[in-house]
Amino acid sequence: MIKRSDIIELGRLVDNAKIILLLQPDKPDGDSLGSMLGLEEIFGDMGKTTHMFTAGRVESYLSHLPGWDRVSSDWPDKYDLAILVDSAVPDQSARMLSAHHPALRKRPFVIIDHHGGHEVIDGATFAMVDPKAAATSEMLYKISKTLKWPLNERACERLVASLFADTLNLTTPSVTTRTIEVFAALVKQGNVNVSALHRAFRESAATDPDLLAVKGQLLEAVEFFADGQIALVVAPQAMVKEYRQRTSLSALVMFEMLWARGVKVAAVMSDYGTIIRTSLRAREPIAAKVATVLGGGGHPMAAAFGDDKTPLDELKTKLVLELAKALRELD
């Protein structure tokens, strides 16, 4: 639930702002980018100037969202209000915070997010966090309707894209009747062609043919634990180094691993040399639980953590033990 008083206060801050800085996590995804672009449309129609920032990089699979190339890594000199979408957790915005946390404390700074159960970035004016929302855009729709913010066709389409992204086309357990209502309302109001939107996503996310061989190599290296319930693969440092600019190795193999019969959780450990980043996808709600124990966070079915201290073999053993424990606790 979002507090009505917070929505009203956000409306007041927006009304008083001329220049609004929109922020998203260090690793933009379809939800954070779609939400940000939706807000850019809304605030544009309200006569505001917006800057869109990420400390990271918008990956090419998101290039079906027009405006993705307006997102910059330059921090503006002047703004009246900052709004961070889809990331209340300090870990997900570590790079942004290390460079700009002192600046953020100086002006109104509001967080709108749906990741629950975590420490919220400090120094925010207030944080609106609704873990029941399937995507940030589900919250933005409610906020926009309450405050009578304008939702033009482009805004609706970006918010639909955000919903699609975080719910894997409305199929995740986080989808509620509320999600479907918001989806339907946005499609109607924005006259959104969902098939064309999905096709555009598929085309921007299409695999380069040579990556099929990399995918094959990773799939060959998959190991199974706990009677085949855990599928795990390590993307070695050389491979990560060679392909990190082009693709997410975890995304390349995650779903094939997860949907092998009997598998309940899939883990891809990517060795970046200085840090090992692990992505988890689960069929049972254990991903966030395990990721949190290991220093990360996320959602019940999709979570991640980074570790820059533990050696790979040790971390792998630790991860398998935690996953096996979480699976046992399900029974």
Ligand SMILES: [Mn+2]
């Ligand atoms: Mn999200």
